[in-house]
Amino acid sequence: MREYGLDPAELIGTSLFDLIHPEDRERARHRVDDRRTGERSTRSFELRLVFADNKSMPFEWNESDTTRPLVQIDAEGVYSSDRPSSADFLYTQGVARNISARQAEESSLEDMRREMTRRMGAHAMQIRAAYRQLQVQLEERERHEAETETIQRIRDEIWRMVEPEQVDEVLRAIGGSLRDLGVNFHGISINHVDESTGQVGFYSFEDDRGGWSVSEDAGENLRVMEFMKAGVPAYRPDLHIDDPWGELELIEAGWGPPIRSVIDVPFESGTFAINSREADAFPEREQALLSRMTGLLQEGFHRVRDLQALRERSREAERLAAERQDALRKEVVLSRARDQILSMHSLRDGPQHRDMMAALRDLGVPVDGLSVQFPASTPGHYDTYYTSDFPVPAESLPLDDYPWVRQVWETGRSVVVGPEQLRDSAFEDWETYCLVEAPLPGGGSLGVSRQDGGTFTDDMIQTVESFAGVVAAGFQRLRDFGRLEESEERYRHMLENLPLAVVYSLLDGTILYSNPMARTMYGYTEEEWKGVTGEQLYVNPQDRAELMRTVQGQQHTEFGYAMRHKSGREIWVRGLLTLVANPATGRQEIHGFTEDVTERKEMEAQNALLEEQLRQSQKMEAVGQLTAGIAHNFNNMLQGISGNLQLAILDAEGEMGHRLADADRVTHRAADMIRQLMVFARQGIKPAIRSVQLRPIVQNTIEICRRTFDRKIAIETDLEEEIHVVGDPGLLQQVLLNILINSRDAVYDGGTESPLIRLRAEIVHVSGEEASDHLDATEGPHVEVQIRDNGIGMDSETQRHIFEPFFTTKPVDRGTGLGLATV
Numbered sequence: 001m002r003e004y005g006l007d008p009a010e011l012i013g014t015s016l017f018d019l020i021h022p023e024d025r026e027r028a029r030h031r032v033d034d035r036r037t038g039e040r041s042t043r044s045f046e047l048r049l050v051f052a053d054n055k056s057m058p059f060e061w062n063e064s065d066t067t068r069p070l071v072q073i074d075a076e077g078v079y080s081s082d083r084p085s086s087a088d089f090l091y092t093q094g095v096a097r098n099i100s101a102r103q104a105e106e107s108s109l110e111d112m113r114r115e116m117t118r119r120m121g122a123h124a125m126q127i128r129a130a131y132r133q134l135q136v137q138l139e140e141r142e143r144h145e146a147e148t149e150t151i152q153r154i155r156d157e158i159w160r161m162v163e164p165e166q167v168d169e170v171l172r173a174i175g176g177s178l179r180d181l182g183v184n185f186h187g188i189s190i191n192h193v194d195e196s197t198g199q200v201g202f203y204s205f206e207d208d209r210g211g212w213s214v215s216e217d218a219g220e221n222l223r224v225m226e227f228m229k230a231g232v233p234a235y236r237p238d239l240h241i242d243d244p245w246g247e248l249e250l251i252e253a254g255w256g257p258p259i260r261s262v263i264d265v266p267f268e269s270g271t272f273a274i275n276s277r278e279a280d281a282f283p284e285r286e287q288a289l290l291s292r293m294t295g296l297l298q299e300g301f302h303r304v305r306d307l308q309a310l311r312e313r314s315r316e317a318e319r320l321a322a323e324r325q326d327a328l329r330k331e332v333v334l335s336r337a338r339d340q341i342l343s344m345h346s347l348r349d350g351p352q353h354r355d356m357m358a359a360l361r362d363l364g365v366p367v368d369g370l371s372v373q374f375p376a377s378t379p380g381h382y383d384t385y386y387t388s389d390f391p392v393p394a395e396s397l398p399l400d401d402y403p404w405v406r407q408v409w410e411t412g413r414s415v416v417v418g419p420e421q422l423r424d425s426a427f428e429d430w431e432t433y434c435l436v437e438a439p440l441p442g443g444g445s446l447g448v449s450r451q452d453g454g455t456f457t458d459d460m461i462q463t464v465e466s467f468a469g470v471v472a473a474g475f476q477r478l479r480d481f482g483r484l485e486e487s488e489e490r491y492r493h494m495l496e497n498l499p500l501a502v503v504y505s506l507l508d509g510t511i512l513y514s515n516p517m518a519r520t521m522y523g524y525t526e527e528e529w530k531g532v533t534g535e536q537l538y539v540n541p542q543d544r545a546e547l548m549r550t551v552q553g554q555q556h557t558e559f560g561y562a563m564r565h566k567s568g569r570e571i572w573v574r575g576l577l578t579l580v581a582n583p584a585t586g587r588q589e590i591h592g593f594t595e596d597v598t599e600r601k602e603m604e605a606q607n608a609l610l611e612e613q614l615r616q617s618q619k620m621e622a623v624g625q626l627t628a629g630i631a632h633n634f635n636n637m638l639q640g641i642s643g644n645l646q647l648a649i650l651d652a653e654g655e656m657g658h659r660l661a662d663a664d665r666v667t668h669r670a671a672d673m674i675r676q677l678m679v680f681a682r683q684g685i686k687p688a689i690r691s692v693q694l695r696p697i698v699q700n701t702i703e704i705c706r707r708t709f710d711r712k713i714a715i716e717t718d719l720e721e722e723i724h725v726v727g728d729p730g731l732l733q734q735v736l737l738n739i740l741i742n743s744r745d746a747v748y749d750g751g752t753e754s755p756l757i758r759l760r761a762e763i764v765h766v767s768g769e770e771a772s773d774h775l776d777a778t779e780g781p782h783v784e785v786q787i788r789d790n791g792i793g794m795d796s797e798t799q800r801h802i803f804e805p806f807f808t809t810k811p812v813d814r815g816t817g818l819g820l821a822t823v
Helices: 022-037 100-158 164-180 218-230 248-255 284-342 350-362 403-411 419-423 426-430 458-479 481-496 516-522 541-554 598-651 654-680 694-708 729-750
Strands: 044-050 056-062 095-098 187-193 200-206 209-214 234-236 261-267 270-276 369-375 381-387 391-398 415-417 434-439 445-450 501-506 511-514 556-564 570-581 588-596 690-693 714-719 724-727 756-766 780-789
Touching: 022 044, 100 164, 100 284, 164 187, 164 200, 164 284, 187 218, 200 218, 218 261, 218 270, 261 284, 270 284, 284 350, 284 458, 284 556, 284 570, 284 588, 350 369, 350 458, 403 415, 403 434, 403 445, 434 458, 445 458, 501 516, 516 570, 516 588, 541 556, 541 570, 541 588, 570 598, 598 654, 690 694, 694 714, 694 729, 694 756, 694 780, 724 729, 729 756, 729 780
Parallel strands: 714 756
Antiparallel strands: 044 056, 056 095, 187 200, 187 270, 200 209, 234 261, 261 270, 369 381, 369 445, 381 391, 415 434, 434 445, 501 511, 501 588, 556 570, 570 588, 690 724, 756 780
16 A cells, blocks of 8 residues: 555554545445445455545455455454344455556557457458459459360361351351350351452351352442451441441341441451441450451461362362373374284275274274275275275275365365265265364375264364374375385384384294383393393293283283393383284284383372371371360369369268279379370370480380389390480380380280290481381481380281271270370
8 A cells, every 4th residue: 555655554444435536436335335235245346546646546346355465454344144244244354456557458458459350351351352353363264265265166167168168167166156255246247258250258147047148239349348458357336326338227138137236357358247236245355356266267268278279280280190191091092003004914904994993992082984085096086995894995986075085185174074964975875974084194084983973072183183193104104015115214213212112022032123212211222132032121921921922812912010120120111012913024023112100100109108198197187186175075074073072082981982082093094094185186285395315215114114014024125325316205205105015915915925025226227218108207317116026916907907096906994096096
């Protein structure tokens, strides 16, 4: 009490209430009375005391706390009996403590609580704002992914286009994608301008229906072309308010009212247009998406244009090749006909007449009768030699009865004679309905007739004219034997300069004649050629024996064999052999016309290989695209399944936990298969191509195999120390592992007592000729990796399919068919 300016001794005998603040005395008196009467046991209460300096101080009055008394007051409050009552009340005593410091602390704590509440509220607001921002970002990301998927879907459809009119599936893809993205549109169209005609083709899409049409409206065409030339989107947000092109009536007539907003996005060869029944339906974000789609359309029409140009070039190349082939065939046929004509003993030689008609048919000319006309010794007449199925003796006919013969001789040009003219001539009884008369070089003419009711085309006339030249050479020789030597010289000159190898020989192989092309083809000089026999030129002697038997039975035959060059290499030749009886010697001769087709044959083989590789590549690409799409969707499903299984495992116990864990492991195995599919489809991976050492990759792969394969399988390696390759280490290891696993299965299935797998890697040099046999191969150093095993092997049918996706000879639970396909 002295601490508060009071003397304890002076307090004795004074009233306690004198020390209590006047405002708290009534309350204190009430509490003391309660205690005195025993009606209530007041344990503690707060009041203010007044000290010597008249300052008040808050105190707590606690009757039961005597362990740390600050002020001991001798006061009534003690009872004379165990039962508290006013009759037994003796005095009150208690302890008073100063609580000002506590009140200050409580006030400070209250202030801290309010500040904490304020800060927590502000932090909660920040969290809510961050959550809203995260939601916006998530929605933006989902929309971006959806737009990206949409663009890829549209690109896939565009790359299937081969004609502009095939844009319907592209529009369906665009329409479906725009609806999935929530774009509010009514109809879409692609307006394509034909560069050659200037016409605008429209393909429209509305409610999964579409159609192609060509616009006849000049104003509409002009509007589309101006939009295209402007190069920027033309957006009309509300045609009911502003219709700058006066197009509302036309658009609503085509799409049905009301149409409020329209946008045309241009590309190089047209515009991409979309409309809506709502005003201002295409804000900046939708406009940006439409621009991206339009870029894909431009890419698609570029591709279509390139494909059309490629097809045109291909058709032109095929046409030229067909023409060259036809020209060569005609040359061979003409050469054969020339030989047949020259082998005739007289103009009445029936077999040769029929051979000439057969030659004309081979050249594409329908022929039922053939005649040769020469000026006769009698003025105004001509000598004719003709045949249909049999030779007819020569006779002299008046030119006036056959005016077309005179016309051909006078003009030197071919004439086609129709049925009307023939009915008035001597040919009426022969029922010849059409005839072409062609001039012969040196005089005379060749007549070719047909009785099937048809006429002769320009190509047929040209062929007859060419054939007339051949006929003229033979018939002139027979008619004027005195000019035989000159004729033979001309013939020899032709053979000497013919781009074909010509060889005349006897049946025993003795060569009688050869032109320079023949000696060049086989690599001999003229002097060396003198000691060569026909038998020496064949790689396989049996080929010559078979050819001799054929030509003796058929008089003439075409052939194609491997022949021997002087250097020893094989060359492929194709040609025609004819058995000719030489009237001068009485011996039979073999007249051969051949050409070197080695390069062509190699090119055909190479083209066949490249075509097969291309077909395989296209098939793999198509299957890869399908596989990638399926793998992507299944991977998404498996992620959801696996995530939920892992969450369920955390809460599961006992047998259920084990079952869920087994299910999760199966899900992971399925995910591994999906990754194989993605590797096969070349999707979802970006190869890290770089220069790497092959030896560590092989050794690491072998170590994996030795740890996982059956210990009975021996694995041997033969590796060079320094082998640098360019590739992705992970993919290289995957390829090696796939092949080694295939070898493991082969030695398992083979039941070999000592299963063995050998791997060898070495540097080899690939020549240009070897590189040409493989697609994308180049000349130079390569690394050759050989993996051999002593397993069961595979037959030729299996070998043709080993790189096809999903092809496997293993049971269902052991193979997916993707291992070697991935390689």
